[in-house]
Amino acid sequence: MTKTYSEILAHFQDLSESVSLIRGVFDIEKLKLRLEELDSQAADDDLWQDNQKAQEILKERSKIKNDVESFLKLESDYNDAISLMKSAVDENDEEFFSEVESELIRIEKLIKYKETESLFTGEADNNDCFLEIHAGAGGTESNDWAEMLMRMYVRWAEIYHNFQVEIVEKLEGDAVGIKSATVKIIGEKAYGWAKSESGIHRLVRISPFDANGKRHTSFASVGVTPVIEDSINITVDEKDLKIDTYRASGAGGQHVNKTESAVRITHIPTGVVVQCQNGRSQHKNKDEALKMLKGRLYQIELEKKEQKMAEEYGKKCNIGWGNQIRSYVVHPYQMVKDLRTGHEVGNINSVFDGNIDSFIISVLTSD
DSSP states (O other): OOOHHHHHHHHHTTTHHHHHHHHHHHTTHHHHHHHHHHHHHTTTTTTSSSSSHHHHHHHHHHHHHHHOOOOOOOHHHHHHHHHHHHHHHTTTTTTHHHHHHHHHHHHHHHHHHHHHHOOSTTTTTTSOEEEEEEEOSHHHHHHHHHHHHHHHHIIIIIISOEEEEEEEEEEESSSSEEEEEEEEESSSSSHHHHHHOOEEEEEEOTTTTTTTOEEEEEEEEEEEEOOOTTTTTOOOGGEEEEEEEEEEOOOOOOHHHSSSSSEEEEEETTEEEEEESSSSEEEEEEEHHHHHHHHHHHEEEEHHHHHHHHHHHHHOOOOOTTTTEEEEEEESOOOEETTTTEEEEEEEHHHTOOHHHHHHHHHHTTO
């Protein structure tokens, strides 16, 4: 049965509780006071005598300013739209009501995003992140699937969140696709949004590489680690590192292929291996690889804490890269299902084009 104007209005009015919750969780009034303090410090003529401190102040100021302004605009837009919808209901103006409803649907999505971001309480959740993809066993099939996942995540980052993406490392498959790849996702709260994607992703389809048209199952692993900033203390001792250099693989300019600019770092105590070949200089690739290593070590420590907490509270805890988290079925039916929450989407092409926020939100908001 079609909902009445009043029922639709009531639905959107209920969002006021979410807006109030967001205001409280982010403590907007406290952020405003902190912003005033930072504005005062930024106006100090002596600020740049300590360059590092100045950078920290300006970075914090920019983040808080963005958080406050984006919330206040969302709150204002919501209140204005509710007032307009009430007027449309009173005047029984169907066309105007439809226009305002479209605007409130847009605002509702933003409120949902803000609600999700209010859950980003980890010390690294606001940071950029590295996303690694590794093809499973199966050669051509898995390599192609790994490249499909890489495309999905790049489109998700760029189109749905306006993040920047840099290819850090990519190892091409022997025939098609990729064996592995690492991308750096740059943007506010990138790690918070991407962290729940770590795990095994399974694809079921009729293989385009099988002349007999048989159904194939392919696997690929995804791992997400934060870019560790100076505010998070992760110490890496040089004596614990084995650093190798090699020529960058794949297509590239003369400089890329004829010098040993690519860097591979092995952390001897843990066995963690990271590598970077995107930059043209060995120095730049080493710096990026060290950032990746710190992110991996941070993730290991985080997982140890989560494991200990789970054991203390008697919970089952499956942590790591071995978890199958999502199935993408193209044949005999079309369905993407998150195995952690049961959330399903039938429009598989939309998912492959990067529309995966509903899966991420379902995981982050689940108990």
